[in-house]
Amino acid sequence: MASRSLAQKVVVIAGGGKNLGALIANELVDAGAGGLLLHYNSDSSRQQAETTAGALKEKGVDVITFQGDLSDAGTSKKLFDTAKSHFGRVDIGVNTAGVVIKKPILDVTEADYDKSFAANSKAAFFFIQQAGRTLENEGSIVTIVTSLLAAYTPFYSIYPGSKAPVEHYTRAASKEFGERGISVNAIGPGPMDTPFFYGQETADSAAYNKSAAALGKFSRTGLTDIEDIAPLVKFLVTDGWWITGQTLFANGGYTTR
Numbered sequence: 001m002a003s004r005s006l007a008q009k010v011v012v013i014a015g016g017g018k019n020l021g022a023l024i025a026n027e028l029v030d031a032g033a034g035g036l037l038l039h040y041n042s043d044s045s046r047q048q049a050e051t052t053a054g055a056l057k058e059k060g061v062d063v064i065t066f067q068g069d070l071s072d073a074g075t076s077k078k079l080f081d082t083a084k085s086h087f088g089r090v091d092i093g094v095n096t097a098g099v100v101i102k103k104p105i106l107d108v109t110e111a112d113y114d115k116s117f118a119a120n121s122k123a124a125f126f127f128i129q130q131a132g133r134t135l136e137n138e139g140s141i142v143t144i145v146t147s148l149l150a151a152y153t154p155f156y157s158i159y160p161g162s163k164a165p166v167e168h169y170t171r172a173a174s175k176e177f178g179e180r181g182i183s184v185n186a187i188g189p190g191p192m193d194t195p196f197f198y199g200q201e202t203a204d205s206a207a208y209n210k211s212a213a214a215l216g217k218f219s220r221t222g223l224t225d226i227e228d229i230a231p232l233v234k235f236l237v238t239d240g241w242w243i244t245g246q247t248l249f250a251n252g253g254y255t256t257r
Helices: 019-030 043-057 073-087 110-134 158-180 203-212 226-236
Strands: 010-014 035-040 062-067 092-095 140-144 183-189 247-250
Touching: 010 019, 010 073, 010 110, 019 035, 019 043, 019 092, 019 226, 035 043, 035 073, 043 062, 062 073, 073 110, 092 110, 110 140, 110 158, 140 158, 140 226, 158 183, 183 226, 226 247
Parallel strands: 010 035, 010 092, 035 062, 092 140, 140 183, 183 247
Antiparallel strands: none
8 A cells, every 4th residue: 555645735634723633633734735624612711722723723724713503413414515615625534532431330420421422422413424424535534432341340331332333333334434545533532631531530540540551651640641642543544444344442441342
């Protein structure tokens, strides 16, 4: 397989304004991407998204931002329509968005359940659907899931439970979009060193997670660093394009199937 360039490719990143999404945006721009749409969900994330966009523009790339709740199918359509209208094409879709709720099953409310499945399952499905409708041939779609899909653990029922359907969406989409050369994959990081992780954990559980990965002592934090995941996204949308329909667990030996 010949090397695949990102030169002038257009990328849509859901959750692209901060943390992992922002790092992925920078990785892809540094690799030659010509245009980016950075999605963010709420007003509380607006400033971070605009700051990320401003820094990327200083690198000479065309960047726009988009706010919306992607659990609404119409918003996902508008997301890709906006990118296509502004840039004239879309080549890559990366979805880093999601929510995490850690609770004993007996404490999970219906509202918790609905929120989790709206953000982690429904939004992911319609992102993949609209990417499939919009992407140019030989494009790529990547969804961030979780290594908890391969774990046997208490208190995390609806988080990995609501991410699990994405594996099935990924496999089906890889078959359906494959005739147009579009690769579709999911990445399951281990517990990542972001506010997304620490908001759910106690000091003791955080310490356990930092000790659980086989390669943990070689990590900057003991956890999966976002710097471990962004290059894998870049690989999948460039030279790793031949990989499709897969869930890749990138967790330093935290867990496996």
